[in-house]
Amino acid sequence: FRRQAVEAIKPLSFDLEVGQTLAIVGEAGSGKSTLARILAGMIEPTSGDIAIE
Structure with a gap:
């Protein structure tokens, strides 16, 4: 059987400067x-870009 594609994360963008904190909250x-898994490099995103400098 084939799994249906799910958009797990809506498009988003954010920039953090040194010393800043970001809280991710939601249902x-x-x-x-x-x-969190994508940012930690545990899984690859299926589309889009991630830039960590």
Whole structure:
């Protein structure tokens, strides 16, 4: 059987400067853990770009 594609994370953009903190909040199933895994390099995004300088 074939899984249906799900948009786990809506398009987003943010910049953080040294010393800044960002809180990711949302409902269960809104993509918080998926975003954290992508930022940590644990999974690859299926589209889009991530730039960490």
